[in-house]
Amino acid sequence: MTNKDRDAARPWWLDEVLYQIYPRSFADTNGDGVGDIPGIIERLDYLQWLGIGGIWLNPVMPSPNADWGYDVADYCDVHPELGTLEDVDRLVEGAAERGIRIIFDIVPNHTSDQHGWFKDALTGRDARYRDYYVWADPSESGGPPNNWISVFGGNAWEWHEPTGQYYLHNFLDAQPDLDWWNEDVRAEFDDILSFWFDRGIAGFRIDVAHALIKDRALRDNLPAADEDHERLKQHGQRQIYNMNRPEVHDILKRWRKICDTYDPQRILIGETFVYELERWVEYYGTGTDELNLAFNFPFALGQLDAEQTKEVVRASEELIPPDAWPVWMVSNHDIGRGLTRMCQNDPDLGRVLMMLVLTLRGTPFVYYGDEIGMPDTKLRRDQLRDPVGLRTFGEVANGRDGCRTPMQWSAQPGAGFTTSEAEPWLPFGEYSAVNVEAQRDDPDSWLNFTRSLIQLRRESEDLRAGGYQEMDSPDGSWVFRRGDNTVVALNLSDEIATVEEIEGTVRASTTGGRIDEHAPGRIDLQPRQGVVVVAR
């Protein structure tokens, strides 16, 4: 193999920063207050300027929007509010001209109750698509078949009187779970994958990738125990039989085989929402036969704490198979923005977090708006649109809507997102204070800080491909080497930190005024400050 062949064989996503777009909230071109695919096309120049190499779009398929696109009514079309199949083609083409790939979201765990399959399934026990879903008789005592609870709260079983059985919904009752033991369901999804891959979609983010297949005997889940993750304790039970089954790996392997038949190879990114790193790494399989990237929730759900976060990264690095590749994300449309959740909206710490995500070994994800330092938007209950937020408001401030508010492009009425007259589908955040236009020409802005880090990563072999090695550092700080010549030094504490054994030139800094500074073997970091130092 020549060097050139080897470069050509290197998957593109190892070298690129990926960007998540919540399509309803990115850019609205028809003045209905809802973002659309033509809006994303119009902003491709911006994304190219930012330096990203791929976009993950939350679901764009037709949906009654009980769960905002995560209840799919047709897997091979586009929701009319968001655009058309031709718009998707134009998006793929326009993005490719700018070196950007388009990744879709696929929701294989469940469909909408408005999907043709489910509508048919309700017509009788012998219906053609009845067995596409998980149906069960009442338990002996007459209630639901077992004790499973929905991720969104309440019983996971819905009674269907006309046919005298329950159907399973791990999420809303409008999201019936598919039965992945059924070979026909598998074959349907093989075709759905090919449909989009043939249109030039570069890959999929797989919704609840760990949940697809259920225990065949529908055994009861066990109660959560003291040692379990806080979130599991709140939920009440260990999700060991209604998800996280070993057989899910067969499905992911099957999908990986399909991806590998395409050139360039298509990518699979899993929403592997598991709380233990030992479980997380399993979704990489041997490193080459399952997911290409598996989201690391133990990392994303933690606080930004030098000791704890470092420990999660250290353990992740130790556990991940040598041929697999990490992925780092701290914000998304469910868990909220890292700036708010992990940094309590402290902008200095927020930039340190951005530096961390963009300099660890692995593929970084940036959630739309994070590049300008948008925090979660505070909303009143009457402003919420997310069914989960409406159920839990008060327990979880803002629900999931606070991180789904429109992209803040400018200080004009409509925020550059929509027209000045339109009512946006979710309220705006503080767009006069935080927006792209105001930051674009300011060299010290959050936006230019993010962009310069992305550029540095693109230019630096160490940051793209070099190994990760933790170095000794003062309390409250975190210093690691990438490759041979690059050191990332992050001070997460409120004290000045003096970092030793660091020599070279500052190439990136979370605060202005330090670029090109020489570090002669040690460097003082201000509280909540981070730098990238390159030896030569």
Ligand code: GLC
């Ligand atoms: C995933 C999605 C979330 C959705 C859920 C059910 O967790 O990210 O938004 O509500 O699956 O589809």
